[in-house]
Amino acid sequence: MKFNPSLPYTVGLELEVQLVDSFTFELTEKSDSVFQNASKSLLKVLHKEFLQSMVEIVSPPSKNSFEAVKFLKDAYFEIKEIGSKEGFYPLLLGTHPFTNPLEIRITRDKRYEKLLNEFQIVLKNFLIFGLHIHIGVETEKELWQTYNLALKYLPLFVAISSSSPFYKGKFTGLHSYRLKVFEQLPRAGVPEQFFSTDEFEKMFLTLKYAGFVEALKDIWWDVRPRPDLGTVELRVCDAIPDFDRIEAVADFFRLLAAWSKDKKMERFYHQVVKQNRWNAVRHGLDGVFIDGDGIENINSKIHSLLEEFDRSGLIEKLGIRADNLYNILSQFPVSYKMIDEYRKGNSVRDVVRYGIVE
Structure with missing residues (x-):
């Protein structure tokens, strides 16, 4: 694997992006309409x-x-x-x-049809939508340093991007139910x-020779190394209805990648990462983050890392809009607003409007 x-740090x-009916707010099969009416510039990114x-x-x-966000923003508004x-x-x-997943049609495509045949009702329940962030790295060593730190701190990204507390017309009690659907x-x-491309390749080839994967796109982890692209891909974030927040989340990942360059790769417990992830999925920014022998509030951990990035001069070095990042x-991410709206006695249908960017 080359x-x-x-x-x-590119x-x-x-x-x-979900497409919902203007009157009912149900999902509506309008992707063909988007492609048929899209400008040449939109088609390039669609x-x-x-x-x-x-x-x-x-x-x-x-x-x-x-x-990068400007491309998303321009495309969204078109x-x-x-x-x-x-x-x-x-x-x-x-x-x-609130849409019933079983009423939704799948795009006609050989790959999707093959996946549906294998995963059956699990895939039919996939009314989930995310934000994926690729960060460029210059060397193999940096790839694995960034991958491992992103893995350790992925719960922080769950907490700052959460937008999925409702599913099938019910309040799930979670801030990011999307991840619980995906992990099935x-x-x-x-x-x-x-810790190396060779180690990763051995795992990948084991799955490939057994016939379960054909390419790296058939691996759907929360964090995915892409040696072929020279990137680490963070896949844990919900779709975010705020372009300034998308920029801030991407910048937080850029900072983590740059910060990892001088960090020694450490081993940590897989079960601790899973517990931290659950804490973020369930409690959002109010969850607990286990770090070594200590624990810290997730929101506090985010801000202690921000202070570390600032002290090291990385925010300025990367040309990040510091005011937007800190602001x-x-x-709170939008999941908090959606939950507050629901607890005031409003219906699940009333929270849909939080996903439309004005």
């Missing part, structure tokens, strides 16, 4: 997805998060303009709050640690 270097973003009621916006590799004429809204939430697949959820990470 490693192909990237420019360090950013690529992938955002999964991809079909598993459901006919969703599309994916994929930015090109960008020098910073602000630039899709919204198309929707105003075609009767739908583009929605950015980690799950659809094999090759999904929290992966183990790897966004001092606020």
Whole structure:
């Protein structure tokens, strides 16, 4: 497996967008309408997805998060303009709050049909939508340093991106139910640690020779190393209905990648990462983060890392919009607003509007 270097700390973003009816807010199969009405510039960043009621916006590799987010933002608002004429809204939430999954049609595609045949009802329940963040790395050593630190701290990214407390018309009691749906697949959820491309390749080839994977895209972990692209891909975030927050989350990952460069790769317990992840899924920013022999509130851990990044000069070095980073990470993600709305006596249908960006 060849490693192909990237420019360090460059950013690529992938955002999964729901398409919902303008009146009922149910998922609606309008992806063909988006492609038929899209401009040439939109078509360059637009991809079909598993459901006919969703599309994916994929930015090109960008020098910073602000630039990558601009591609997403421009594409989103063009899709919204198309929707105003075609009767739908583009929605950015980690799950659809109330649509029945069994009523949704799958995009006709050989790969998707093969996956559906294998995973059956598990895949039919996949009304889930995420944000994936690629960060470029220059060397193989940096790839695995970034991968391992991203694995350790992935619960922090769950907490700052959560937008999926509702599913099938019910309040789940969680901040990110999307992750509990996704982890039902094999090759999904929290992966183990790897310290070299050779070690990772041996695992991958074992699965490939057994006939279960064909390419790296058939691995769906929360954090996915991409030696072929020279990136580490963070896949744990819910779709986020706030472009400033998307930028801040991507910048937090850029900072973690840059910070990891001088860190010794350490071993940590897989079960501790899983527990920390659950704490973020269930309690959001109020969850507990286990770090070594100590524990810390997730929100406090985020801000202690921010202080470390600032002291090391990385925020300035990477040209990050510090005011946006600190402002966004001092606020609650949208899951809190959705839960508050529901607890005031409003219906699950009332929370859908939080996923529409104005």
